[in-house]
Amino acid sequence: MSDSSTNDNLRILIVDDEPSVGDALRLVLEAHGYEVVLVTNGRDGIDQARNRRFGFGVVDLFLTDISGFQVITDLLTVQPQIPILLITAHGSPQVFAEARKLGAIGALAKPFHPSEILKLIATHVRGPIPDTA
Amino acid sequence: MIARPRKKILVVDDEPTVTGSLELILSEAGYEVLTAHTVADAIGVLKQTPVDLVITDLRLSDASGIDLTLHIKRTTPDVEVILMTAYGSIDVTIEAIKAGAYYYLEKPYTPDRLFALVDRALQLAALRHENESLKRTLAGDSETFGMIGRDPKMCQIFETIRTAAPSDASVLIEGESGTGKELISAAFHTQSQRADGPFIRINCAAIPHELIESELFGYKKGAFTGADRDKRGLIEVANQGTLLLDEIAEMPTHLQTKLLRVLQERKLRRLGDEHEIGVNFRLVSATNRNTQALLDEGLLRKDLYFRISTIRIRVPPLRERLDDVPLIAGRFLKRFNEQYGKRIQDLAPETVMRLVRYDWPGNIRQLESVIERAVLFCPGPELQPNCLPEEFQTRATSSTFIIPPLLPMEEIEREAIMQTLERTAGNVKKSAQILRFPRPTFYRKLKKLGIKVERPDPPVATKP
Numbered sequence: 193m194s195d196s197s198t199n200d201n202l203r204i205l206i207v208d209d210e211p212s213v214g215d216a217l218r219l220v221l222e223a224h225g226y227e228v229v230l231v232t233n234g235r236d237g238i239d240q241a242r243n244r245r246f247g248f249g250v251v252d253l254f255l256t257d258i259s260g261f262q263v264i265t266d267l268l269t270v271q272p273q274i275p276i277l278l279i280t281a282h283g284s285p286q287v288f289a290e291a292r293k294l295g296a297i298g299a300l301a302k303p304f305h306p307s308e309i310l311k312l313i314a315t316h317v318r319g320p321i322p323d324t325a
Numbered sequence: 326m327i328a329r330p331r332k333k334i335l336v337v338d339d340e341p342t343v344t345g346s347l348e349l350i351l352s353e354a355g356y357e358v359l360t361a362h363t364v365a366d367a368i369g370v371l372k373q374t375p376v377d378l379v380i381t382d383l384r385l386s387d388a389s390g391i392d393l394t395l396h397i398k399r400t401t402p403d404v405e406v407i408l409m410t411a412y413g414s415i416d417v418t419i420e421a422i423k424a425g426a427y428y429y430l431e432k433p434y435t436p437d438r439l440f441a442l443v444d445r446a447l448q449l450a451a452l453r454h455e456n457e458s459l460k461r462t463l464a465g466d467s468e469t470f471g472m473i474g475r476d477p478k479m480c481q482i483f484e485t486i487r488t489a490a491p492s493d494a495s496v497l498i499e500g501e502s503g504t505g506k507e508l509i510s511a512a513f514h515t516q517s518q519r520a521d522g523p524f525i526r527i528n529c530a531a532i533p534h535e536l537i538e539s540e541l542f543g544y545k546k547g548a549f550t551g552a553d554r555d556k557r558g559l560i561e562v563a564n565q566g567t568l569l570l571d572e573i574a575e576m577p578t579h580l581q582t583k584l585l586r587v588l589q590e591r592k593l594r595r596l597g598d599e600h601e602i603g604v605n606f607r608l609v610s611a612t613n614r615n616t617q618a619l620l621d622e623g624l625l626r627k628d629l630y631f632r633i634s635t636i637r638i639r640v641p642p643l644r645e646r647l648d649d650v651p652l653i654a655g656r657f658l659k660r661f662n663e664q665y666g667k668r669i670q671d672l673a674p675e676t677v678m679r680l681v682r683y684d685w686p687g688n689i690r691q692l693e694s695v696i697e698r699a700v701l702f703c704p705g706p707e708l709q710p711n712c713l714p715e716e717f718q719t720r721a722t723s724s725t726f727i728i729p730p731l732l733p734m735e736e737i738e739r740e741a742i743m744q745t746l747e748r749t750a751g752n753v754k755k756s757a758q759i760l761r762f763p764r765p766t767f768y769r770k771l772k773k774l775g776i777k778v779e780r781p782d783p784p785v786a787t788k789p
Contacts, residue, residue, distance in 0.1 A: 212338075215433040216346035223350040223436035230433075303341040307349050 201247035201317050203227045207237035207263055208252040208279070213302070217250065220306040221313070234258040234266075241270045247317045250309065251296075253280035253287065264294045275316040277309065332447050333374065335359045337367045337381035337393065338409075347380065350436060351443070364388040368396060376404060378446050380430075383410035383421070391424045398425035403453060405446040409434070470512035472505055473653050476646035482509065482638055490516035495588070495633045497573075498611040500640030503690030507571070509638060510609040514567040519607055522566030525559050530572035538580055539596055548597025560593055563606040573610040573633070574619045581626045588632050608633060643685040643692065650681050653689060657696035658708065667700055673707045679717045739774045751778050 204221055208214040209232045218228040229246070231237045234255045241249075249267055253260035264276050278291040283301030291299045297316060300308060334356050336347045344360040352358045359374060361367040364387050367379070379397060381390040394406045408421045409430040421429050428442050469483045489496070490513045498506045507526070514524040532540055539549075543558030560568060570576070576584070587593045588608065592601040610633045612619065619625040643650065654672060662669055672680070676699075685691055699712040710717065741760065749755040757767035771778065 211432070212340045213342045216340070216343040218433065219436055219439070220346040220349055223353070303345075305349075306342060306346040310349070 199227070200245035203229065203244065203246050204313065205237060205240055205246045205249045205267075205274075206230045207232075207234060207250070207255065207260070209233060209254075209256050210252070213252075213279075217306055217309060220310060224310060226313070232256070234260070234263040237263055238266045238270065241267050241274070245271065246274055248313050249274050249276040251276055251278055253278055253282065261290060261294055264291065264296050268295045277312060279304070279309075331355065331357050332378065333357045333359065333376040334443070335361060335367060335370055335374075335376045335379045337361045337364070337379065337385065337390070339363065339382065339384075339386050343382070347439075350439075354440060356443075362386075364390075364393045364396075367393055371397070371401070371404075375401070377450055378405050378407065378443065380407045380409065380443070383408055391420055391426075394421065394424040394426045403450060405450045407442055407446055468656075470516070471508050472512075473656050474646065474649045475652065476641065476649050478641045478646065479649065482640065485636065485638060486512045486516055489513075489636050491518060493517075493607050494635040495607070496609045496636045496638065497616070497630075497634035498609065498638045498640060499616055500611070500613065500638075501642045501688055502613050503688030504640040504642055505689055506611040506613075506640055507569070509640065510567075510569045510611060513607075513609050514569075517567065517607065519566050523563055524567050524569070525563040526569040526571060527559055528571040529575040534577050537576060538583075541580070542583070542593055542595055544596035545598040548595070552597065555595070558593070558595065560587060560604055560606065561595075561602060564604055565606070567607045567609060570608065570610045572612060574612050574614060574624045578623075578626060581629045585626070585629045585632055588629075610634075643688045647681045650685075650692065651677050653692060654680055654696055657693050658700065661697050661700040665700055667703070668706065669700060669703055669708050670706045671708070673709050676708050676710045676713065679710050679713060683717060735774070738770070739776065742770065742774065742776060746776070746778060753778055 202225065204226050206214050206217055206228060208217075208230070211232065214230045214232070218230050221228045226247075229240055229244075231240060232255075234251075234257050237249075237251065240246075251260045251263050251267070255263070260278055260280070264278065267274060267276060276296045278287075278296050278299040279302055280287060280299065281302040283299065288299040298312070300312075334351055336344050336351070336358060337360070338344045338347075339362050341362065344362065348358045348360055359370055359376065361370050362385075364385050367381065370376075371379075379393070381393050383390040385393070390408050390410070394408065397404050397406055402425075406426045407428050407430050408426045409432060428446060430439065430442060470486060472479065472483070474480070486509065496510070496513055498509055500506045510526075511524065514520060527540065529537060539552075539556070539558070541558050541560055543556050543561055544552050546552055546554050570584075587604065591605065592603055594601050612625075616625065616630065616634070620627055620630060651672065654677070658669060658672060661667070680692070680695075687694075695714060695717075696708075698714060699708055703709065703712040742756065745756045745759050746753070749759070753767065753771075754764065757764045760767070762770065770776075
């Protein structure tokens with residue numbers, strides 16, 4: 193694992209098998225100065241977290257290999273401090289409650305406006321908030 | 326982030342997260358962003374709001390991004406299109422470019438790449454726009470410095486103004502009355518660094534000779550009877566600006582010498598004052614007479630002439646650029662339509678014919694008043710020749726000869742036949758051919774009219 197630094201906090205992990213959504217999120221986050229690592233399945237996401245530190249994680253519920261719930265659990269095992277947001281097109285109160293129980297900071301139903309995620313990340317990422325002006 | 330101009334961009338994608346993200350970062354970059362999720366939506370938006378650029382996904386639910394591109398290029402060719410797709414292939418790229426897409430953006434792309442492409446596409450759109458207006462200018466359809474003309478001599482004048490106006494060089498404009506000398510001199514002022522300074526115009530022909538001096542140079546209180554206070558002259562008033570001396574040859578020669586001294590020393594002395602005042606102005610002179618003749622007659626001092634004619638412009642009279650007449654007439658038609666609340670669509674073709682056959686002794690000023698009068702009198706949607714003044718009614722018909730009044734047809738025929746016979750040295754066969762008469766008919770006419778042919782037709786064995 194790399195040394196912890198302020199830059200690590202600006203690194204965001206996105207786990208989403210829908211490339212259009214992942215790419216769109218990456219575009220917005222990169223435009224706001226974050227470094228984005230985008231993977232399309234759960235196991236790749238956990239592997240990434242084993243290798244470097246992230247300041248925030250965005251995880252889709254339905255993935256091609258393992259469920260988003262499993263990814264949240266494993267990510268928090270590897271990096272217990274990471275704030276994680278669940279995103280899903282099949283949001284229900286039960287799903288949202290389960291995500292929180294597993295340790296996610298919250299859940300967001302698709303479709304959402306990227307500005308919502310941007311706001312959440314800005315409030316949860318520790319260290320200097322990138323200049324978004 | 327750098328403030329960008331508020332250009333309008335339409336983003337089309339069926340995935341709201343994609344339109345949302347592009348909307349967010351592009352609007353943060355200073356663009357005005359509209360979004361649509363289908364081709365139908367996009368076409369609806371474009372009908373309502375003109376945009377500068379469209380960024381569209383290739384795959385949309387109701388049609389493809391290429392269909393949208395084709396629609397845009399058909400309806401609003403100036404709008405640039407960027408096509409984005411995750412499914413890039415050479416075939417699709419070629420298809421997109423054939424459809425007229427400016428660029429092809431393959432996903433995933435970085436914000437830098439997006440901004441660079443958007444910038445370039447918008448620059449291209451602006452350039453294209455500029456090109457169009459430049460083309461219109463070159464075609465002479467739009468005004469240059471308030472003047473219209475595609476005649477090469479006029480274009481040359483516009484070019485001289487563009488290049489020489491920023492300098493302080495003296496300008497001499499020669500041209501008949503009504504050719505637009507004042508507009509040209511005003512252009513030299515407005516296109517110069519002195520544009521914010523005063524533009525002072527004096528018509529030397531309009532001021533009594535004895536007053537020109539005090540008008541130009543000013544006077545000190547008590548300089549002469551009636552000089553009850555100090556007065557600045559117009560040269561002083563033109564300080565930091567441009568002075569137009571119209572009809573400069575009307576200036577008395579002793580004042581020409583005085584003016585020359587001011588131009589050389591950039592200083593002047595008011596009448597009755599012993600102190601000199603520094604002056605800084607650009608001189609534009611104009612005359613409606615041929616300067617060579619003025620020099621020969623001694624009306625214009627040679628030394629002054631050399632001083633004031635660093636740049637010499639000869640404005641062609643309207644009769645030397647008759648091709649510009651319809652263009653200028655059209656512009657006046659539009660102006661007087663607005664002024665008098667008329668709705669005359671066009672000049673009738675015959676009206677144009679008569680205007681270009683006239684020699685315009687009063688030049689553009691005369692053309693202006695002819696069109697103004699015609700607009701006032703014209704009842705219909707087209708400006709007919711009968712709305713033109715009298716001088717356009719008699720001369721410029723297509724007829725090449727004038728028949729004396731009160732002449733019966735028989736006399737006209739006799740005259741036509743006599744003159745033709747005369748021209749053919751009495752050759753009946755040739756005359757019949759020219760007048761398109763069968764020969765027997767021609768002989769009958771000759772007999773009936775009592776015309777005797779002095780030279781007999783040579784005997785030729787032909788049947789009628």
